[in-house]
Amino acid sequence: MGRPRAGPQVKLWVTLEGREAEVTLTLQGGKVVVESDGRHIEADFVRLPDGEVYSLLIGGRSHVVRVSPAPEGSESSLEVEVRGMVIPVEVKHPLEKMLQAASGGRTAARGETVMAPMPGVVVAIRVKPGDAVKAGQAVVVVEAMKMQNELAVAHDGVVREVMVAERAAVSAGQALVRVAPASSEGSGGSA
Numbered sequence: 001m002g003r004p005r006a007g008p009q010v011k012l013w014v015t016l017e018g019r020e021a022e023v024t025l026t027l028q029g030g031k032v033v034v035e036s037d038g039r040h041i042e043a044d045f046v047r048l049p050d051g052e053v054y055s056l057l058i059g060g061r062s063h064v065v066r067v068s069p070a071p072e073g074s075e076s077s078l079e080v081e082v083r084g085m086v087i088p089v090e091v092k093h094p095l096e097k098m099l100q101a102a103s104g105g106r107t108a109a110r111g112e113t114v115m116a117p118m119p120g121v122v123v124a125i126r127v128k129p130g131d132a133v134k135a136g137q138a139v140v141v142v143e144a145m146k147m148q149n150e151l152a153v154a155h156d157g158v159v160r161e162v163m164v165a166e167r168a169a170v171s172a173g174q175a176l177v178r179v180a181p182a183s184s185e186g187s188g189g190s191a
Contacts, residue, residue, distance in 0.1 A: 010145065015090035093117035114151050114177040116170040120144030125166055127177065131159045139177045142170060156182040
């Protein structure tokens with residue numbers, strides 16, 4: 001009947017121990033193919049029932065890996081546990097990385113706009129206009145490619161505008177939430 005067809009490629013920017021790399025993931029049947037920095041790794045994998053633990057078979061060696069969200073306030077987005085060692089990992093969609101690079105350090109002074117890193121559906125909005133937010137706080141959750149992505153603000157601020165509703169389809173780069181800087185000219189008149 002032929003070879004199983006490869007699934008779509010997913011490109012991500014991963015920061016691990018201060019080193020950034022572009023990583024391409026492809027699902028092929030029960031295997032995941034990972035390519036980064038000229039390296040090509042194929043692994044048989046099974047997601048275990050708790051949803052955070054994976055059993056990987058790489059080159060005949062078995063590995064148990066736990067992937068979970070990093071604690072709130074952490075600089076990383078995920079924690080990966082392998083052989084009892086917890087490794088903080090930051091994962092970004094290439095569009096998110098490009099937008100971050102284009103904005104440079106200017107967003108802290110002018111506020112920021114949280115944008116959809118890829119097409120998807122808004123599954124949760126965690127803030128409303130007027131809410132104070134802290135750097136790293138998730139403000140909206142977008143489901144894309146059967147994965148839920150919590151989108152967070154990069155700086156402290158105050159939510160100025162929520163521009164989408166739950167269950168709305170969004171496109172890559174679409175503005176979702178606008179946040180004014182925390183030091184924005186006062187919050188009203190004097191009492």
